[in-house]
Amino acid sequence: MPLRRSIISLGLGALLAISVASPSFAYGKENWQTTFAGTAVTPGGSSFGFWGWCTFGGGVTSGNNGDCEFAEYAHSGPQGSFTCHESMDITSWRIGSPPPTGLPGDFVINGTVTVTPSSLAGPCIAFFPGTAFMTGPNTFANVDSGIPAAAGHYNLTAAALGANIGEFQIQVTQLP
Secondary structure, three states: OHHHHHHHHHHHHHHHHHHHOOHHHHHOOEEEEEEEEEEEEOOOOOEEEEEEEEEEEOOOOEEOEEEEEEEEEEEEEOOEEEEEEEEEEEEEEEEOOOOOOOOOOEEEEEEEEEEEOHHHHHHHHHHOOOHHHEOOOOEEEEEEEEEEOOOEEEEOHHHHHOOOOEEEEEEEEEOO
């Protein structure tokens, strides 16, 4: 009986060790993990911001799954004041062509979006991904996410928002 308990304990210990030593399994099929945040106060006094994360899976340069979760706000801007949350189910993605700035191409995404609260879907979607990319009530296509498709930390403050009015930071990690 003690030998049997020892073998079972060893087996459970080995199983636990394997599960702890394999953290990439926690991400499912994702190949890329990103986080981002941006805030700004414009010279006219309006402010906006966003923060969240996205994962991209199914391949290294293109794929068939992904997820984005982020919050955004705007105060006294052209869309009025709002705070909302977007949940994007990415059904396909690819890496777009690099811009002439020397940065890598961005993740270009297709999928569906759910906005909370749903009453703010209009201004929230206008902020991102933009109404021009909507192909149905909750469906979008060919949206340049603005997220560089190469591992690294990107401080795009001056390039995206103009000097001294805010910040725009992105972290991109390629998963093993």
